[in-house]
Structure formats: structure tokens, C-alpha cells
Amino acid sequence: MRTEPASSLHTPIVALRGVGKTFGNGVVALDGFDLSVRPGEFLTLLGPSGCGKSTALRIVAGLIEPDSGAVEWSGSRAGGAETRRQLGFVFQEPTLMPWATVEANVRLPLRLLRLEAEAPVRIGAALDRVGLAAFAQAYPRELSGGMKMRASIARALVTEPKLLLMDEPFAALDEITRFRLNSDLLALWQSLGKTVVFVTHSVFESVYLSSRIIVMTPRPGRVFRELVIAAPYPRDERFRTSAEYAGWCRMVSEALADAMAGRAAE
Amino acid sequence: MSAPGHPPPDPARGRQRLDRMARILLPFGVLALGILAWDLVVRVQAIPPYVLPGPGLVFATLWSDRMLLWDSLLVTLTTTIEGFALALMGGIGLAVLFNQSRLLEYSLYPYAVILQVTPIVAIAPLLLIYLPQPAAVLVCAWIVAFFPVLANTTLGLSSVDRNLADLFALYGASRWQVLRRLKFPSALPYILGGMKIAGGLSLIGAVVAEIAAGSAGAGSGLAYRIAESGYRLNIPRMFAALLLLSATGIVIFFALSLVSHLVLRRWHESAIAPER
Numbered sequence: 442m443r444t445e446p447a448s449s450l451h452t453p454i455v456a457l458r459g460v461g462k463t464f465g466n467g468v469v470a471l472d473g474f475d476l477s478v479r480p481g482e483f484l485t486l487l488g489p490s491g492c493g494k495s496t497a498l499r500i501v502a503g504l505i506e507p508d509s510g511a512v513e514w515s516g517s518r519a520g521g522a523e524t525r526r527q528l529g530f531v532f533q534e535p536t537l538m539p540w541a542t543v544e545a546n547v548r549l550p551l552r553l554l555r556l557e558a559e560a561p562v563r564i565g566a567a568l569d570r571v572g573l574a575a576f577a578q579a580y581p582r583e584l585s586g587g588m589k590m591r592a593s594i595a596r597a598l599v600t601e602p603k604l605l606l607m608d609e610p611f612a613a614l615d616e617i618t619r620f621r622l623n624s625d626l627l628a629l630w631q632s633l634g635k636t637v638v639f640v641t642h643s644v645f646e647s648v649y650l651s652s653r654i655i656v657m658t659p660r661p662g663r664v665f666r667e668l669v670i671a672a673p674y675p676r677d678e679r680f681r682t683s684a685e686y687a688g689w690c691r692m693v694s695e696a697l698a699d700a701m702a703g704r705a706a707e
Numbered sequence: 708m709s710a711p712g713h714p715p716p717d718p719a720r721g722r723q724r725l726d727r728m729a730r731i732l733l734p735f736g737v738l739a740l741g742i743l744a745w746d747l748v749v750r751v752q753a754i755p756p757y758v759l760p761g762p763g764l765v766f767a768t769l770w771s772d773r774m775l776l777w778d779s780l781l782v783t784l785t786t787t788i789e790g791f792a793l794a795l796m797g798g799i800g801l802a803v804l805f806n807q808s809r810l811l812e813y814s815l816y817p818y819a820v821i822l823q824v825t826p827i828v829a830i831a832p833l834l835l836i837y838l839p840q841p842a843a844v845l846v847c848a849w850i851v852a853f854f855p856v857l858a859n860t861t862l863g864l865s866s867v868d869r870n871l872a873d874l875f876a877l878y879g880a881s882r883w884q885v886l887r888r889l890k891f892p893s894a895l896p897y898i899l900g901g902m903k904i905a906g907g908l909s910l911i912g913a914v915v916a917e918i919a920a921g922s923a924g925a926g927s928g929l930a931y932r933i934a935e936s937g938y939r940l941n942i943p944r945m946f947a948a949l950l951l952l953s954a955t956g957i958v959i960f961f962a963l964s965l966v967s968h969l970v971l972r973r974w975h976e977s978a979i980a981p982e983r
Binding site: 503525530533540541552553554580 | 868870871873874875876877878879880884888889892895973974975976
């Protein structure tokens with residue numbers, strides 16, 4: 442962990458260098474894993490279950506310590522209060538506190554980071570962005586699955602982080618809700634100018650959302666291939682039904698199949 | 708529960724109300740039948756009141772001895788509430804300490820268990836030797852009541868959602884913040900469950916100690932009245948005192964259930980009426 446000079450457009454926000462992680466049960470989750478997250482991109486880690494993509498995301502977030510390699514942040518020290526403020530994390534489940542209202546849930550990061558001075562304005566803005574302004578006083582159990590996930594995203598956005606980490610956030614939702622949240626997430630990403638690192642095992646989701654996809658091999662998790670999805674934004678329903686989209690999906694699917702086959706040949 | 712402004716269709720609501728009324732009325736019906744049968748048996752068999760008094764006589768005694776019984780009730784109730792309050796503080800406090808320090812938990816938890824599994828009836832006479840009688844009774848109430856609070860709170864404090872714990876770690880939450888904003892609310896349903904058990908047990912502990920003390924010739928609580936009335940063959944008063952004890956237990960249970968419901972009703976599954 443070392444301090445780097447102030448970031449320019451081309452230095453990565455955060456980079457993993459040769460990161461390895463073996464869990465207590467002997468599973469090698471990551472081995473020699475490299476990742477550079479560039480400012481403003483929508484980067485997706487794509488791979489089958491157990492390929493270490495969630496582990497990689499948690500290492501970026503500082504929730505797991507790597508066994509080897511390094512996490513390098515531009516401009517600030519890893520794990521410091523400054524990085525914490527620049528991070529938003531969305532889990533696979535909404536992970537809301539059931540005993541607290543939506544508003545109190547969204548307030549939590551500000552409270553923990555002792556940034557409560559501007560809380561009302563920030564909470565209002567975050568809820569507005571995800572379309573939950575009318576549900577500030579509702580309890581999580583009163584919300585649908587999609588609305589809970591929106592609340593979870595609002596909570597991640599409330600600290601106005603530079604980097605949003607999302608760990609299969611929509612995997613448990615039905616397809617219609619997932620499409621809507623995908624579109625809303627893209628709109629958010631474009632309007633806010635955040636950097637997103639997104640984890641999914643869905644080829645279709647990854648192609649629709651990403652500016653860049655990293656296809657991973659399982660056990661140990663390594664980078665298999667990097668694909669730049671050059672389709673222009675904004676992407677909408679027309680893009681989702683276009684031949685171009687189908688073409689990208691085929692390409693990414695083939696890469697994913699190769700990644701799996703490469704593992705089988707070992 | 709339904710969203711505000713959308714009342715459920717009438718038939719369902721009617722059935723729900725019927726169900727609720729049945730739940731309240733049926734136990735009372737059984738009670739009335741029981742009292743009737745009791746009265747009938749005493750009359751028909753002409754059982755003398757020093758063997759089994761009829762319900763009428765018991766209620767009459769309850770009224771005629773009201774001053775004596777009321778004072779005794781206050782003594783027992785005070786002990787029970789004090790024992791319960793101390794059990795709550797002790798149980799929650801100890802559980803929080805155990806949660807913060809594993810060493811402390813390993814060192815002390817076995818003794819909490821030993822205190823719990825040793826029958827209180829056997830401990831009470833010993834306590835009465837070394838402590839003044841009111842203190843001994845209080846300690847008995849505390850010993851039986853604190854363990855369910857401790858055990859439940861310990862379980863609750865460690866039943867925290869893993870992802871939520873990660874979220875707190877992500878934002879650099881302090882130990883105190885984790886305890887106050889995550890662990891304690893997560894444990895709350897468990898603590899309230901332990902509390903409901905502890906309320907009844909605290910009364911039992913007080914009664915056991917009073918009975919033990921009663922045989923040593925001291926005390927004036929309700930249980931002591933039962934023992935004393937037994938020696939004097941004043942069976943109607945025994946029943947009257949028993950009735951009061953039972954009522955006390957019922958009131959404690961419902962009061963604690965109400966507290967639990969009020970605290971949890973907005974968010975916890977246990978407090979939400981099922982939708983059918």
C-alpha cells in the first residue's frame with residue numbers, strides 16, 4: 442500500500458496488483474489477479490459462480506485482506522477515512538436494517554462517517570435519484586424487492602462516492618424489475634459521472650451495462666479476457682433489442698465459454 | 708398488513724374479527740365452566756371448606772382478607788419487579804461484556820450456567836443463612852430470572868446479518884457504533900423474548916425464596932401467606948393467595964407481551980399479523 446500522486450484521467454482510481462487470496466477451507470479464490478479501475482468507466486467482472494469476482498470486489502472495498510499482492514488507491518491511502526468516503530457498496534441482498542425506516546437506513550453511512558451536518562439534503566437527494574422520495578418513512582418490509590434494492594443503492598450513493606462497487610445486486614430480482622433497475626442504474630451512472638465496478642454472472646446484464654468487461658476463470662480466479670463494449674451510451678430498450686447487442690452478447694458468451702473450457706482442459 | 712387506504716375486503720375482515728373474539732372469549736368460557744364444575748362438586752359432595760373450599764368462599768376470603776393479602780401482594784410484587792429489573796440489567800450487561808470480550812465469556816459463562824441448572828429451591832435456604840431475608844428473596848428472584856435474559860441476549864448479539872456487519876466495517880464504524888446501531892437492535896427481539904420468560908421466572912424465584920424463608924419464620928409476601936395459611940388450615944386463604952399470585956403472573960406476562968409488541972410492531976415478523 443503506497444501513496445500515489447494525484448490522479449489524472451488515465452491513472453486508475455484503484456488497482457489490484459498480483460492479488461492472491463486463499464480461504465481457510467483451501468479454496469484458492471484469486472491468484473495473481475490484476476485489475477485497474479479507470480475513472481468514469483462502468484467495469485464489470487463477469488464469470489461463473491465461485492470465480493472469485495465477489496472476493497475481488499470485497500478486496501477493493503477493504504472487507505477482505507489479500508494474502509499477497511497490493512491494493513493501490515490513487516491519491517489516498519487504502520483503508521483510510523478518505524477511501525471510505527469514496528466508496529459505495531451494494532450487496533447481493535438489499536441488506537437494510539429492518540428496524541429502521543428507509544430514511545434512517547440511507548442516513549447510516551453519514552452517521553458512521555460523522556457527516557451528519559448535510560444529512561437531510563443528501564438523504565433527500567439520494568432518495569430522489571432512486572425514485573423513493575415518497576417512501577422515506579416506510580420500513581423495509583413494506584417495500585418490494587426492487588424498491589429495497591433502490592433503497593440500498595440510495596444508501597450507497599448518499600456519501601457521494603467516486604466509486605460504486607456492486608456485488609450481483611439484481612441477481613435475486615425478477616427479470617422485469619432487473620431490466621428497469623439496469624436502465625435506471627445506467628442513467629444514474631451517466632448523470633452522476635461515477636465509476637462503477639459491477640459483478641454479475643449474467644452475460645446479458647454485463648453487455649447492456651458495461652463499458653468494459655473482464656471475463657474471469659474460476660478456481661483460481663484470474664483475468665481471462667478483457668472486452669471493451671464500444672456501443673455508445675445512452676443505451677436503452679432499443680439497444681437491448683438490437684442486432685448489435687445480440688452480437689456483443691454472442692462475443693462475450695464465447696469468451697465466457699472459453700474461460701470455462703480453459704479451466705476444464707487444465 | 709395492508710397498505711393504508713386499501714382496506715381488506717369485508718368477508719376476510721369479518722372472519723378476522725370473529726377469530727380474535729374467539730381467542731378472547733373461549734378461555735373465559737372454559738374458566739366459567741371450570742368454576743361451575745368446582746362449585747358443583749363442592750356442593751354435591753358436601754366437601755368441608757378445610758379440605759376444598761368452594762369458589763364462592765375463596766372469593767369471599769379474597770375480599771374479607773383484602774388488607775392482609777394486598778400488603779403481601781405488594782411485598783411479593785416489589786421483590787419480583789426488583790429481581791426482574793436487576794436480571795434485565797445483569798443479563799443484558801453481562802451479555803454485552805461477553806460479546807465484547809471472548810476471554811470474559813469463556814471465564815464466566817460456565818458459572819452462569821451452573822447458577823441456572825442448580826435448583827433454586829436448594830439454594831434458597833443457604834442464601835437465607837447468609838443474607839437478610841429481603842435480600843435473600845431478591846437474590847433468588849434474580850438468579851432464576853437473569854439467565855434467560857443472558858442466554859437470549861448473547862444469542863441475539865451474535866445473530867447479526869453478515870452483510871450489515873460488513874457495511875458497518877466499510878464505513879469504519881467504531882465498536883460502540885456497531886454495538887448501538889447494529890448488534891443491539893438485532894438482538895432486541897431476542898432480548899424481549901428473554902424478558903418475557905424472565906418476568907414469570909422472577910415471580911417464581913421470589914415465591915420459592917418466600918416459602919423457604921416462611922419455614923424459617925420470617926417474611927410477609929404472598930407465598931409466605933400460603934405457607935402460613937397452610938399451617939393454620941386456613942385453606943380458603945391459601946386459595947385466595949394462590950389466585951392473586953396467579954393473577955400477578957398473568958399480568959406480568961401480558962404487560963411484557965405488550966411491551967414486546969409495541970417495540971417490534973413496525974418491523975419484526977413476530978409482531979406482524981399474518982395476511983390470509
